[in-house]
Amino acid sequence: MNGHTHNTDDRRELQMARSMCWHCQSEMAGEYFCDRCVKVQPVSKDLDYFTCFGLPRRLVIDTQVLEAKFYELSRAFHPDFYQNKSDAEQSISLGNSAMLNTAYRTLRDPIQRAEYLLDLEAGAVKDIRTSPPADLFEEILELQETLDEFRESNRASEQASTLRAKLDADRTNLEERQRDMEARLQQLFSRWDTLQDRGEATEQARTERNHILKDMRDILSNRTYVKNIVNDLVATIS
Amino acid sequence: MARIVGIDLGTTNSLVAYMDNGTPRVISARHERAMVPSVVALTDNGLIVGDPAKEHLTRNPERTVYSVKRFMGKSLADVQGELAYFPYTLTEKGGVIRIQLGEKSYSPPQISAMILKELKLRAEAFLGESITKAVITVPAYFNDSQRQATKDAGMIAGLEVLRIINEPTAASLAYGLQEKTQGTIAVYDLGGGTFDISILKLKNGIFEVLATNGDTHLGGDDFDQLVADLLLKEIRAQHGLDLSTHPDHMQAVRLQAERAKIRLSEELKTTVTLDLPDGQGRFTRELTRDQLEGLCNALVERSLGPCRLALKDSGLNPTDIDEVVLVGGSTRMPLVRQRVQALFGKEPHCELNPDEVVALGAAVQADILSGGTTDMLLLDVTPLSxxxxxxxxxxxxxxxxxxxxxxxxxxxxxxxxxxxxxxxxxxxxxxxxxxxxxxxxxxxxxxxxxxxxxxxxxxxxxxxxxxxxxxxxxxxxxxxxxxxxxxxxxxxLSDQEVERMIEDSFKFAADDVSARKVIEARLDAGALMTTTEKSLADGGHLVAAEEVATIRTALSALASAKEGTDPRAIRGRMADLEQAAKGLTVAMLDDSLKQGLQGKKISDVT
CATH class of the missing domain: 2.60.34.10 (Substrate Binding Domain Of DNAk; Chain A, domain 1)
Structure with a gap:
């Protein structure tokens, strides 16, 4: 563990805000490297992940393009290539690489990508659900009871194996639900993207947008809820 | 930029490698193999490292440290279960294990530093330049404390550790360089003390690790211990002897167990022979490969769990893996190969020497850091949340x-x-x-x-x-x-503790240098004695009996000097022996020329 201080951070951030190279103070035109002195520049905190990868802000993206861009930027930022450079450049390389890795992880996964984009477009999407979604209420309640019974049972007993069989069936069922929700999300993602592509500012478009947004939010939080239940179930029976 | 070497700091053996015009190579010292046993012994002449130290395992077990890697970044409580197996004394100070050697105690990073220093000296002697920078490998599943301890060891040894890289990914670099592979590969790395599995995606020179898993307490050492336990049990049953009170014999049992295991990778059965203490005779037993596999099966099985977890974390099925690479000496066991092949459904690669491939990969990473190799980039992962x-x-x-x-x-x-x-x-x-x-x-x-x-x-x-x-x-x-x-x-260790250990290591550097001179002189003497004995056997009949006697006298004079601690005396007796054997050497040369000339025309040889 190393305690580190980075007292030059603030100065750099200030300069970035003015779009100036931290090193030669010239006005920045290049994307991540200064045109004049070719020094690497810290990626601005305000840059969203889509812009960082040169991708449109859409829910359905070309993952091949994403991967190619990730590899390209990794080659540009990775600390391996800054071993002989100044401390300031090494520190920027480290920060940029860490940011790039987070961005890639977020955009690579369709669900995380959706949560991130909807947060950008419309504020935080993830309602933390503490009670089961309405259409699953009965089922989940029963499942919780079975889980409790199983936890208290003697694992070698016949009762336990009956319960286990029931839990296995519940698991298959819930995983099926999860896949359903993901398929419905995919449809909503396409509809959202089409709407964004049209870019209409009409009342009708606004209503439709809010409608899709609400549906996506509901499914996303239900899906998280079901996923946690499944994880809990798997942890208990294995 | 100064040269950066790659070091594989292993549980059982360590190696140093460098990049020679785009090809990684391991460095070996004169008369020796490239592998340096990761063993440190305290002798009357100071601390010694490697092969000569390994000899002290049975001679001087309480003062000979092996498998120190198991203690890196650990507290005494972490290793409580296996303390009984180690003949040397372990204590604890401030959450860090201390190993007692004579009057002094050392932290695991200090012991590891002695091994690193030996490798540093070898590299310096071979390359003819001072080496101050290194890439050191660690098991992928090492946690932060274990990685930091490895970095500390490098600093204590006078090395700036520019990068700690994971052993399986290092191996993939060495393979990738050679094969220019694309696709998804699984690296199964079973070494002396640790097990790692890494799943990587290789594309256009990018080595992206998708998932890694492992067990930092599973390796060849554990196989040896199972065989040793079996032998100890049988010795107790047949001879009524409890060897656990004889540390030297415990070590001998462990070494014989290891050797038998190694032989059984090639043969289907082997014989284990052990001399019992105090002249109580000899224990002999035949061990078959089937019996060894019966003993080790559960351990090999244990390595498959992490493999499945790594596959799951990378979102892949075994059939998605294009290539499987085997790394680490323990993958020579046929049982290990069978199990890995069965899990992934394809024959694993083992073209590169599994003992050397990690050091070679470390040299490749060193070359990337120094700007030599620019088309390859390793994107590794953190193994633990x-x-x-x-x-x-x-x-x-x-x-x-x-x-x-x-x-x-x-x-x-x-x-x-x-x-x-x-x-x-x-x-x-x-x-x-x-x-x-x-x-x-x-x-x-x-x-x-x-x-x-x-x-x-x-x-x-x-x-x-x-x-x-x-x-x-x-x-x-x-x-x-x-x-x-x-x-x-x-x-x-805190930063201050590492500082103090660096200072200490300078203080003892002078002692180390003289100890090293003795070791080198002994090694050279040993080599000379072996060749002279061979000459006597092959060509003794070519010279007068008195001359043979003179050579024998010089040989025994050198043998006794070799037991001493004065490198000049050893070198002196070596010169004497060379002088005494001069006649023999000339006679043998003449003889071989004569043999070679028989049946040839003068025109053929002029």
Whole structure:
């Protein structure tokens, strides 16, 4: 563990805000490297992940393009290539690489990508659900009871194996639900993207947008809820 | 830029490699193999390392340290279960294990530093230049404390450790360089003490690790121990002897067990022979490969669990793996190969020497860092989730396992009481729910200005660098000021302790140099004695009996000098022997010429 201080951070951030190279103070035109002195520049905190990868802000993206861009930027930022450079450049390389890795992880996964984009477009999407979604209420309640019974049972007993069989069936069922929700999300993602592509500012478009947004939010939080239940179930029976 | 070497600091053996015009090569010393046994012994002539130290395992077991890697970054409590197996004495000071050698005690990084220094000297002698920078490999599943301990060892040995890289990914670099492979590969690395599995995607020179898993306490040592336990049990039953009170014989049993295991990779049966203490005769037993596999089956099976987890974490099925690569000496066991092949459904690669491939990969990474190789880039992951302890003793994950490094996470902290001036933060690593079930990495106290409760806002950044080592930074969001954080590692050396150990190592450097001269002179003497004995056997009949007697006298004079500690005396007797054997050498040369000329025409040889 190393305690580190980075007292030059603030100065750099200030300069970035003015779009100036931290090193030669010239006005920045290049994307991540200064045109004049070719020094690497810290990626601005305000840059969203889509812009960082040169991708449109859409829910359905070309993952091949994403991967190619990730590899390209990794080659540009990775600390391996800054071993002989100044401390300031090494520190920027480290920060940029860490940011790039987070961005890639977020955009690579369709669900995380959706949560991130909807947060950008419309504020935080993830309602933390503490009670089961309405259409699953009965089922989940029963499942919780079975889980409790199983936890208290003697694992070698016949009762336990009956319960286990029931839990296995519940698991298959819930995983099926999860896949359903993901398929419905995919449809909503396409509809959202089409709407964004049209870019209409009409009342009708606004209503439709809010409608899709609400549906996506509901499914996303239900899906998280079901996923946690499944994880809990798997942890208990294995 | 100064040359950077690649070092494989192994549980059983260590190696150093360098990049020779685009080809990685391991470095061997004169008369010796490239592998340096990771053994350190305290002798009457000081500390010795490698093959000569290995000889002391049975002669001097209480003062001979082996498998020190198992203790890196560990507390005594962590290794309680296996203390009985080690003949040397372990104690603890400030959360760090100490190994007693004579009057002094050493931390595991100090012992490892002695091995590193030996490798450094070899590299310097071979390359003819001073070596101060290195890439050192660690098991992929090593936690932060174990990585930091390895870095400390490098510093104590006078090496700037430019990068800590994971052994299986290092191996993939060596393979990738050779094969120019594309696709998904699984690297199964079973060494002397640790097991790793890494799943990588190779594309256009990028080596992206998708997932890694492992067991830092599973390796060849454990196989040896099972065989040794069987032998000890049988000796007790047949001879009524409990060898556990004879550390020297315990070591002999362990070494014989290891050798038998190695032989059984080639043969279907072998004989184990052991001399019993105090002239109580000899124990002999035949061991078959089937019996060995019966003993080791459960351990090999244990390695498959992490393989399945790594596959699951990378979202792949065994059939998605294009190539399987075997690394580490223990993968020579046919049982291991069968099991790996069965799991992945394809024949594994083992074209590169499994003992050397990690060091070769470290040399490739060293070349990348020095700017020599520019088309390859390794994107590795952190093997364990990193988090902090929250209310109720629960671990809150900040950076999930298998996240590509460098990785960072930010967390905002505030106060609960008016005027509170500090917040205690406990950093953890592991996959369990409760803080107490995970590895404690460090604790630190965040300084907070005395303000009403909830007003201070301190942003703490946890950053795992490309070495897989954690760095912590804190920033007061109200003032924009950054604060340096003094982190006390839970199971590691503080910066001051490392400083002192570096100073100590300089102090003892002079002793080390003279000890080294003795060792080198002995090795050279041994080599000369062997060749002279061979000459006597092959050509003794070519010279007069008196001459043979003179040579014999010189040989025994050298043998007794070799037992002593004066390198000049050894060199002197070597010169005497060479002088005495001159006639024999000439006679043998003449004889071989004569043999060669028979049946040839003069025109053929002029």
């Amino acid at each position: 990193l988090g902090i302890e929250t209310m109720g003793g629960v671990m809150s994950s900040l950076i999930r396992r298998n996240t590509t490094i460098p990785a960072s996470a930010k967390e905002m902290f505030t106060t609960y009481v008016d005027g509170q001036t500090g917040v205690d933060i406990h950093i953890l690593q592991g996959e369990r729910e409760l803080a107490k079930d995970n590895r404690s990495l460090a604790r630190f106290r965040l300084k907070v200005p005395p303000l009403p409760a909830g007003v201070p806002r301190i942003e703490v950044t946890f950053l795992i660098d490309a070495n897989g080592i954690l760095n912590v930074m804190a920033k007061d969001m109200r003032t924009g000021e950054t604060q340096s954080i003094e982190v006390k590692p839970s199971y590691g």
